[in-house]
Every structure is written in C-alpha cells, then in structure tokens.
Amino acid sequence: MTNSTLERLAPWLFTIALFVIWEAACRIFKIDPFVLPAPSEAFAAMYQYRWPLMRHSFVTLWTTMAGFTLAVVFGIVLGLMVGWSRTIYRGIYPVMIGFNSIPKVAIVPILVVWFGIGEIPAILTAFLISFFPIVVNVATGLATMEPELEDVLRALGARKLDIMLKVGIPRTQPYLFGSLKVAITLAFVGTVVSETIASNAGLGFVMVQAGSNFQMPLVFAGLLLLAVEGIAMYAVFAAVESHFTRWAFRSSMSAAA
Amino acid sequence: MFPARSRGNKFAAMSLVDINRVTLTYKGASGGVLALQDTTLAVPQGDFAAVVGPSGCGKSSLMKLVTGLVPPDAGHISVFGDPVVGPVKIAGMAFQNPNLLPWRTVVENVLLPLEIVEPHRRRFRSEKAKYRERAETLLNTVGLHGFADRYPWELSGGMQQRVSLCRALIHQPALLMLDEPFAALDAFTREELWCVLRDLWQENRFTVILVTHDLREAVFLADKIHMMSARPGRIVLTRVIDLPRPRELDICFEPAFQNIVHELRIKIAEVRKA
Ligand SMILES: Nc1ncnc2c1ncn2[C@@H]1O[C@H](COP(=O)(O)OP(=O)(O)OP(=O)(O)O)[C@@H](O)[C@H]1O
Numbered sequence A: 001m002t003n004s005t006l007e008r009l010a011p012w013l014f015t016i017a018l019f020v021i022w023e024a025a026c027r028i029f030k031i032d033p034f035v036l037p038a039p040s041e042a043f044a045a046m047y048q049y050r051w052p053l054m055r056h057s058f059v060t061l062w063t064t065m066a067g068f069t070l071a072v073v074f075g076i077v078l079g080l081m082v083g084w085s086r087t088i089y090r091g092i093y094p095v096m097i098g099f100n101s102i103p104k105v106a107i108v109p110i111l112v113v114w115f116g117i118g119e120i121p122a123i124l125t126a127f128l129i130s131f132f133p134i135v136v137n138v139a140t141g142l143a144t145m146e147p148e149l150e151d152v153l154r155a156l157g158a159r160k161l162d163i164m165l166k167v168g169i170p171r172t173q174p175y176l177f178g179s180l181k182v183a184i185t186l187a188f189v190g191t192v193v194s195e196t197i198a199s200n201a202g203l204g205f206v207m208v209q210a211g212s213n214f215q216m217p218l219v220f221a222g223l224l225l226l227a228v229e230g231i232a233m234y235a236v237f238a239a240v241e242s243h244f245t246r247w248a249f250r251s252s253m254s255a256a257a
Numbered sequence B: 001m002f003p004a005r006s007r008g009n010k011f012a013a014m015s016l017v018d019i020n021r022v023t024l025t026y027k028g029a030s031g032g033v034l035a036l037q038d039t040t041l042a043v044p045q046g047d048f049a050a051v052v053g054p055s056g057c058g059k060s061s062l063m064k065l066v067t068g069l070v071p072p073d074a075g076h077i078s079v080f081g082d083p084v085v086g087p088v089k090i091a092g093m094a095f096q097n098p099n100l101l102p103w104r105t106v107v108e109n110v111l112l113p114l115e116i117v118e119p120h121r122r123r124f125r126s127e128k129a130k131y132r133e134r135a136e137t138l139l140n141t142v143g144l145h146g147f148a149d150r151y152p153w154e155l156s157g158g159m160q161q162r163v164s165l166c167r168a169l170i171h172q173p174a175l176l177m178l179d180e181p182f183a184a185l186d187a188f189t190r191e192e193l194w195c196v197l198r199d200l201w202q203e204n205r206f207t208v209i210l211v212t213h214d215l216r217e218a219v220f221l222a223d224k225i226h227m228m229s230a231r232p233g234r235i236v237l238t239r240v241i242d243l244p245r246p247r248e249l250d251i252c253f254e255p256a257f258q259n260i261v262h263e264l265r266i267k268i269a270e271v272r273k274a
C-alpha cells in the first residue's frame, strides 16, 4: 500500500478502529447497556427504528439548514457593515460579544413563549448560535486589507464602494468559507439544544424520549446520526471552500478557519 | 503607446508636483510624531526625481501627501497646478510589496486601474478586448510575454514586481509614484528592472518620483536626487544628475557615476549623524 492510499483511508480506518475498541470494551468489561450500549446495539436500534429515525433526522437537517442560511445572510450583511465603518464596529461589537456570551439554552424558553413549541425555536437557536463566527470572519477579512493596496486604489480616485467591491469582498471569501465550516457544526448544536428542550420532532427530541424510556441504544443511535449529519455538512462546506477559494490556498494569504 | 502629452507645452515652465513648506504630524496615543517639517520640493513635468534619506525620515509620508492620501498640517501642495485636497485620481503607485490580487490573473490585475479611473471605467465593459490588448502589450514590454493568464502566485518576486509596475502604468498616468519598488529584489533582477523602468520612462516621459535606499539606483535613473534629513524630514540637498542619456548599466562602473554615488554617500552619512 502506498503512502497516499494509506492517507486517504486513514479516516475510515481510524473510525472503524474506534468502533471496534468500543465494541470490545463493552464485551470484555461486560458494561451494562443502560450505561453504555455497544455500537452493535446502537446500529441494531438504528435499523429497527430506521423509518422514524429517518424522518426525525430530516427534521433536524432542514431546521439546521434553515437557521444556518439565516445566519449566513445575516452574518455577511452584518460583517460587511462592521468591516465598512469603524463607527458601526464600535457601536455593534460590545453588544454582539455580550450577546454571544449568553448561553443559547437560556434563550430557548423565551423563543418558546414567543413562537410555541416546534421548528421555529430550533431554527432561531441554530441561527443565533452560528452567526457570530461568520460576522467576525467577514469583518476580519475586510479589516486586514493591505493598506498599501488601498493607497494604490485611492490614488486612482477609487471610492470606498469600489475598494469594497474590487478588493474587500473578494478578499473576505476565504475567511467567510472558513467560518461556514465552523458555523454549520454550531448550527447543529443550536438545533439539538432547542429540540431537547421544546420540540416534538428531530433527533434531539428522539434522544430525550428514548432516554426517558431507558432505550439507551436508541439514544446512541441518535447521537451517531447527528455526528454523521455534522460530518456530511462539514464536508460539503469544506468542498465549497476549496472550490471557491483555491487562490487563497495557493497564495501566501491563508484563511482564518 | 502613451499619447503625446499635449499639456506638456502649457506646463513646460512650471512644476508638475509642487510641495511648498509642508509639515505633517501623525497623532498617536503617546503624543504626535513630527514626520515632515518645512519640506519644499518641486518636480518639473516629465522629470525623473529620486528621494533618498535615512529610514523613518518621512519619505513614504511625502508620497502620501503628494497623492492626497493624507492632508498636511501646514503648507501647500499642488499637482498639475491644482491644489491637492483629496486623492489626486491620476497617479500610478507601486510599492516594495507588489500587492497583487491573488484571485485575479496577471492581466486582470494590470487592468484593475482601468475599472476605476474615468473615462476608462465607463468604457471598460464595451472595450474590454482593446484594453486587454493594451495590457498585454505593456506586459510584453516588461518581459512578461505569455504570462497574462497566470496567477500571481505562479510568478517569481521579480515578475510580480513587473506586473505591479504595469498596473501602475496601464492608465497612462501623468505621475508615477514609486516607493522602494525594487528593494526586495536580488541585485540582478533589480538592475534588470532599472532598465525596464528607464525604457518605459524614456519612451513616455511621465513624471516620476522614486523613493529608494539605493544610491546607485537613484543616480542611474534620476534627473535629480533630493536628499532628506533624519526625522523630521526636510530636503537638505538637491543634486542634479547630468549624466548623458540614454544610460546603459555600464555607466555604473564609470568614474563620473561612482564619484556622484560617493559624494552622496558621504552626505547621507552626515545627515544621519546630524
Ligand atoms: N500611520 C502612521 N501613524 C503614526 N506614525 C506614522 C505613520 N506612518 C508613519 N509614521 C511615522 O512617521 C515617520 C515617517 O514615516 P515614513 O513611513 O514616512 O518613513 P520612511 O522615510 O518611508 O521610512 P522607510 O525608509 O523606513 O520606509 C516615522 O517615524 C513613523 O514612525
């Protein structure tokens, strides 16, 4: 086996090894399945409840994507505004940092009061938890523009909007796409937090229900599906990133991930 | 490829750049820094001026003042006979760092000023092919034939600096401002680019202000060398270089050339001590 095939297979080998060790540990130490079910039991539960699990996985996926899409739109707009003007930056930043330090779990009950139990609190929680890294990265991309390049353009009579369109916005792309990978995984956290508190659908809801029925294999099946969704979406945005910002990987400028 | 400058006659008698008793202070948290004090400097139309001086004496600041990127605290600056109140809109600039946009190809980088400067800006879409041709011609003259569609990262540092020069010249500016453009290059590439710049200037006779630390570079290229004092910067000496043109690199080894360099070196040592 050559080195490069080994490298390509490494993630799979590592994952399989993890499951094998987990399975072996459960068997050798005879761990109570109420404490930690073996992966084989989790997969069995996954198979047994495949239809409901599929439906709930889909709910989690689309609410996450909806919240994430909101975060992208809002995050880009706010990031551009913050990067555009120092006054806006000064005004908004403290509020935003304060807001970002509030645990989003604390906000879910408020959302429930406003919007009732269901998908909307999940979407909003996903949105609230994931927009911050997008704003910060877009603003950073604008703020780190080379001053000399700005001088070159201003000496040509470029207006601020010209500089923004020709340099600022293209230059923030690697920062933006880098942040999307982080934001999408955070969005899953937001959705599931909301689903565990106030929902009647989604993987978070399934896990809470299964937990209260002592169906630990099903809880773990839910966890595994969540991980799979997270990895898949991360991979999608990593691919999007490397497609759109190939120049950033080739040149010395590197994205903030 | 540059049109003959009809304004030349009208302004022949006067300076294209006129800096008159200018003072500049940078305000910082720990008090102000007096960068320039009572600096006076005139550059006639079509002249090649070099500015030399100790590090930190305000050479880059002078460039920013001339292009209107920062306003002076006192004094008067005019370009083309008009007082400078904001960015001058006609100057081409290049720095030590080529500052190319990595997401644009070489030719797209060169075309950038035309997307900004009027009247090209208005015509840019409809006459893209013509402009592209112009950019490629310019790239050919600096020895970058066949590199138009490469990306900057595929080019060496010297090649990137050539692209940066092309970008500064594509809109046929009346004024070219160069801030240590060759400082990061190796000696051979640097001398090669001196010749590139010499030829471009000889052909088109735009006005150049070149900031440099390299006295040989200044003597080889310039009509006049202005030497600045340590901070706060003032022009303490203006030396006319009357070596015949066109100058070939061999001139660097002639006694007349070396005498001037030597003389300037002694002066700059005095200035730094003072
Ligand atoms: N943006 C700024 N804010 C505050 N002080 C500045 C700023 N830019 C320059 N200065 C100060 O002004 C002085 C002159 O700076 P300038 O960059 O013009 O020097 P320079 O002659 O170009 O130096 P070098 O040869 O090293 O490039 C320096 O002492 C520097 O500390």
Ligand SMILES: [Mg+2]
Residues within 6 Å of the ligand: B059, B060, B061, B179
């Ligand atoms: Mg400088």
